[in-house]
Amino acid sequence: MGSLPHVVEDCGGVVQLFSDGTIYRSNDIGFPVPIITDQSIVFKDCLFDKTNDLHLRLYKPTSMPPSSPAKKFSVILFLHGGGFCVGTRAWPNFHNCCLKLASGLNALVAAPDYRLAPEHRLPAAMEDGFSALQWLQAQVSSDEGDAWVNGGEVDCDQVFVLGDSSGGNIAHHLAVRVGAGSTGLAPVRVRGYILMAPFFGGVARTKSEEGPSEQLLSLEILDRQYEN
Template identity: 65%
Template sequence: MGSLPHVVEDCMGFLKLYSDGSVHRSNNFKFPVSTIEDNSVSFKDCLFDKKFNLSLRLYKPNNNNNNNNNKLPVIMFLHGGGFCFGSRTWPHIHNCCVRLATGLQALVLAPDYRLAPEHRLPAAVDDSVEAIRWLQRQGLSHGCGEPWLTGGDVDFDRVFIIGDSSGGNIAHQLAVRFGSDPTAIEPVRVRGYVPLAPFFGGEVRTKSEKGPSEQTLNLDLLDR
């Protein structure tokens, strides 16, 4: 009789990887912020990948002050979380998208993606590519797709991709993939990629990695 599975990696108690490859995720997150509920935006969830049951959240400002024929630019927001955590439903991610939608007068879409270690890279990148393909399909649907995107209120020619932390890494990967041939996703036209404190790892330590260790994002954790 073999030994029982034991923990081989423990990420702050929220994510545990066992010796048999199984993973335990805790849902006991205590978020320091509450979800914004000020009626500044309308939002809803849409399934964009049936194969992996992945959804994204759409945000639309209720007061459209856009001066470009009232058409809203589109912002795709890719959440962070070390490729292992995060969801469009988490309060701080939701609140960020609310502020982007109202502050920039844009339609925001925030896709989920498969998380590691259950789904190893490049799964997260592949899912983000599929989110862009979904957006492209909306632009090609001739008014028969998602009403918030196909009703003539958004400008597919002004799309921006923003990524936070690991999401910034994904944004970079998307720029590499689509930057050389922007016509591959017409009528979508990505006008800019905005990495926010992007996470990149490599075999050689960077200067910041050699500096004083942070309490949470320390080398021991990041190396895992």
């Protein structure tokens, strides 16, 4: 009889890779972060990639403040972090961040999920980020598109991509692929990219990788995430 599958890679108990190639991914994660309630913002989930069963969460202010000089909401594509291995649009920290972005910037925020490693190796996550932009383009271009996007309140000529940690890495790759002000996704036009503590690595160590190592995200774990 062969031996039972055993753990060969362990990311804090949240994601475990077994010797037979199977993956365990925990959905029971205790967050010490209360979910913010902001009555000025409404949100909903939308399927943006039927093939890969990927959803995004839209956040929209209920109204434009009377003092605002803008006549339409700009758009922010928010790409969550998680080392490419964990995280969803519904995690409290990401949800709260998107609420604050929508409220503070009077913007429509779109927060997509993307395929995670090790089940889906890079560049799957980058492709999913681009798919989210294509979804926005499709909604604006179709008479049957989502009313929150093509209802006349949104200025899709003013789109900004914001990424946190691994999401910042994805935002970087979108910047290389799409560029700023590109008309390739017209009428959607990305005007800028914001990288929040972007997660980068390579053959040569970056200055931040040289140490000291963080307790949770050690250099060994970071290397394994990129290998996956």
